[in-house]
Amino acid sequence: MARAGLTAERLAEAAAELADAAGFEQVSLSALARRFEVSVPSLYSHVKSTHDLKTRVALLALAELADRGLVALAGRSGRDALTALGNVYRDYARAHPGRYAAARMPLDPATAAASAGLRHTEMIRAILRGYDVPEAEETHAVRVLGATFHGYVSLELAGGFDHSSPSSERSWSRAMDALDALLRHWPDE
Template identity: 45%
Template sequence: MAAPKNERRGLDRAAVIRAAGDLADRDGFDALSVSAVARDLGVQPASLYSHVRDRAAVLDGVQEAALGELADLIAAETAGRADRDALAGMIGAYRSFAREHPGRWAALQRPAAPSTSGSEAGARLVSFTWAVLRGYRLPEAELVHATRFVGATINGFLALERAGSFSHRDPATETSWARAVDVLDRALGDWPTEAAPADAER
């Protein structure tokens, strides 16, 4: 007797989420559904419900997996580097990930559930990010603020770049990206070490 398709394909939750991420990269994050993933895997949707509860679970799974994949890329791009070189490696990893995995990148733009932000993948991403920022000798209390600043800069640049907003004017976008790295490096190197007035008043 032939094995059921899901057994023959060795389906498990990781395989389903991986297929969902590939589908999101190809067709867009909004195209994700249990039936679409099942169709890509060549199985019936009912075959997936033993691995993922519903569409929300698929979206959360893709987001958590993307956190881990981005963390791995940052680790590789910052290994053995420090200061500006480490910063350039880290934000370059974000840019490469967004370009190569647009659907997975879109997953990272949605609000994360507590279980996702508190996952091992999320913790690793924070750990690698803070390792780079600690190279600038920032006070521990400032790491969250600096992370938000760097993240806002990266996300803003990548969103405008993806929308084609930089494509009608010289010089090349790569020059602007290098300038952004320089400015972030200087800002982090001159980061305020005392609490802002709003914080001090609380």
């Protein structure tokens, strides 16, 4: 019988699509087996476990996000760079909620170190170059920016800002204004 020609990469890609369509928690080897018309145990030739599969989706999402962030930051600085990167996260989360959820999955330290996670830190750090945040404060500022980006996107995605005015669109824009103002006037220690 004809082979499906599976690889761990193709499985991760299909799992990412499934996650976006049905939610990250719905990702299962069973679902993928159906999708590729293959028996479930066959998938264990490519992937160690469901957790392994999900981890691959997480790494995929982190890498895609970092790629997009890098493109968005090219040639921009200051407020421009800030909103560009913010929009990358927000747009990605809305277009690929399952992948975004995957990217938030806790990774074990070794996997995390080999992931694109560090590139994300670097990108936020790059934004700070357009502002006068003292070097000793950089990490703090990176964490605050990362937290606000992630927190906003995560609350918005969970529907926290639905059905109430003003629109989330407007609040997001004001959030970017606020972060810009914050970085321009970063408080003294």
